[in-house]
Amino acid sequence: xxxxxxxxxxxxxxxxxxxxxxxxxxxxxxxxxxxxxxxxxxxxxxxxxxxxxxxxxxxxxxxxxxxxxxxxxxxxxxxxxxxxxxxxxxxxxxxxxxxxxxxxxxxxxxxxxxxxxxxxxxxxxxxxxxxxxxxxxxxxxxxxxxxxxxxxxxxxxxxxxxxxxxxxxxxxxxxxxxxxxxxxxxxxxxxxxxxxxxxxxxxxxxxxxxxxxxxxxxxxxxxxxxxxxxxxxxxxxxxxxxxxxxxxxxxxxxxxxxxxxxxxxxxxxxxxxxxxxxxxxxxxxxxxxxxxxxxxxxxxxxxxxxxxxxxxxxxxxxxxxxxxxxxxxxxxxxxxxxxxxxxxxxxxxxxxxxxxxxxxxxxxxxxxxxxxxxxxxxxxxxxxxxxxxxxxxxxxxxxxxxxxxxxxxxxxxxxxxxxxxxxxxxxxxxxxxxxxxxxxxxxxxxxxxxxxxxxxxxxxxxxxxxxxxxxxxxxxxxxxxxxxxxxxxxxxxxxxxxxxxxxxxxxxx
Amino acid sequence: xxxxxxxxxxxxxxxxxxxxxxxxxxxxxxxxxxxxxxxxxxxxxxxxxxxxxxxxxxxxxxxxxxxxxxxxxxxxxxxxxxxxxxxxxxxxxxxxxxx
Numbered sequence: 155x156x157x158x159x160x161x162x163x164x165x166x167x168x169x170x171x172x173x174x175x176x177x178x179x180x181x182x183x184x185x186x187x188x189x190x191x192x193x194x195x196x197x198x199x200x201x202x203x204x205x206x207x208x209x210x211x212x213x214x215x216x217x218x219x220x221x222x223x224x225x226x227x228x229x230x231x232x233x234x235x236x237x238x239x240x241x242x243x244x245x246x247x248x249x250x251x252x253x254x255x256x257x258x259x260x261x262x263x264x265x266x267x268x269x270x271x272x273x274x275x276x277x278x279x280x281x282x283x284x285x286x287x288x289x290x291x292x293x294x295x296x297x298x299x300x301x302x303x304x305x306x307x308x309x310x311x312x313x314x315x316x317x318x319x320x321x322x323x324x325x326x327x328x329x330x331x332x333x334x335x336x337x338x339x340x341x342x343x344x345x346x347x348x349x350x351x352x353x354x355x356x357x358x359x360x361x362x363x364x365x366x367x368x369x370x371x372x373x374x375x376x377x378x379x380x381x382x383x384x385x386x387x388x389x390x391x392x393x394x395x396x397x398x399x400x401x402x403x404x405x406x407x408x409x410x411x412x413x414x415x416x417x418x419x420x421x422x423x424x425x426x427x428x429x430x431x432x433x434x435x436x437x438x439x440x441x442x443x444x445x446x447x448x449x450x451x452x453x454x455x456x457x458x459x460x461x462x463x464x465x466x467x468x469x470x471x472x473x474x475x476x477x478x479x480x481x482x483x484x485x486x487x488x489x490x491x492x493x494x495x496x497x498x499x500x501x502x503x504x505x506x507x508x509x510x511x512x513x514x515x516x517x518x519x520x521x522x523x524x525x526x527x528x529x530x531x532x533x534x535x536x537x538x539x540x541x542x543x544x545x546x547x548x549x550x551x552x553x554x555x556x557x558x559x560x561x562x563x564x565x566x567x568x569x570x571x572x573x574x575x576x577x578x579x580x581x582x583x584x585x586x587x588x589x590x591x592x593x594x595x596x597x598x599x600x601x602x603x604x605x606x607x608x609x610x611x612x613x614x615x616x617x618x619x620x621x622x623x624x625x626x627x628x629x630x631x632x633x634x635x636x637x638x639x640x641x642x643x644x645x646x647x648x649x650x651x652x653x654x655x656x657x658x659x660x661x662x663x
Numbered sequence: 664x665x666x667x668x669x670x671x672x673x674x675x676x677x678x679x680x681x682x683x684x685x686x687x688x689x690x691x692x693x694x695x696x697x698x699x700x701x702x703x704x705x706x707x708x709x710x711x712x713x714x715x716x717x718x719x720x721x722x723x724x725x726x727x728x729x730x731x732x733x734x735x736x737x738x739x740x741x742x743x744x745x746x747x748x749x750x751x752x753x754x755x756x757x758x759x760x761x762x
Binding site: 253265271273278280297 | 673675683718720734736748
């Protein structure tokens, strides 16, 4: 019998925590005891509560919450914002507290040898009463504060952990950590709950808070490695953001869609690839928002739906601009061809924005997503967080076979490149540059396709003219050099001839 | 009418349990003039009582009467600590002074 059990593969219990089951490759190992370590404020209690709450809501598995730190009344109140009705579940016999929190009225004197038989009996009683499949102990470090003899406490916790295995419940034990990158938990807790260890981190990086979750080990079963960012949202709780996770599944179709400008389509060798991400880079006023407008308009003309995420301008302003170029956003929205979401980047953290964007995409199911501008979101994020955001977003929209167009504002008027590009140029499939060209005391605009993955494209820098109908792509800038470097200079014809001699025609090919 | 009401929470009848019961009876007989009532509760049989009293460790001795309520944890082998924990130490010294 025992050998049979030992040979059986370990089943996983889907926690129901968004994104977590993906990095855990199915969930927590069933019937095992998992330590969740984290510093103060890292979200341990939320994770533990959500493990029970989603068990009740999604898996019809009841839960027992053994609390060593906060009183049940506080926990009930604290998780209200996530929409978990603990009191209701208690009444329905789905959730039960074992209150082991320290109470000043119950201070005790230790006189001789003891064990945690009473606590164990209470846990067993609670598990049997509600037929629990999930148990939480939060946080076990606190119990070391009640009893001086830490060796005894450790031994007794070990006994409880093995009793939990006998009860065939999946248990989450939380433990306090003193530093973000140090020992797994205080008091050597990981030693006796060795089935698995999860670390929650809340790191201050470039003056911004960044939450990550890492599965350190799952004994005898697989999981994804490394730190994954997560966020805590009202009404939802913890949402883990698996980044590179879906990248592998990206298909690269060869179906082309229009950019909304026939000439630009020609420059791109016949249009943009449907499941590709296009980055449009340019200084302020070079025509990025206009390109977004054409992109949306071209989609609508082809019967496609667009989601426009605007982080720089209000809905009214965007509408006015579009009308000025002959595109009626209001009409497109009424027809269901367009959804415009305007937000200030500063209203939320970058992880929250990503979750929100994904929700919008899931709800509206667009064929195209335009973001104006991506660089606005960079302001609110750390370099690493931003890269993860772009990775997460691009892999998500590619997976959905959505065409993505992101704009990026360069910090200087002439030439230059933004940090955004440095971060993401390798992730994007196509890069379109919009640049100012100063010639003979006049400011002109230039456009070029810098890169187009998987396709031939024009390499010329061509003139871009903007009028009431929108943008028009003209001829190549002749006899001008240094546009990309930001200092265009007119080249005399004789100089051109000299250059021609420098590069004989066969070498040009 | 007993002057002291004590409840002893135990987890099954182990050697430690028997030790605790023997120890508290000895202390009561010696120091409480037999005026006590001792109720032994096995948490394995009555887990809800342990829940109500929020008992963590066993054995746990609770002095309910006379107030204040006091708790002592362990097999009660350390007599002095039991008396301090139950706040019976003063009477103990008074007793020592009377004769």
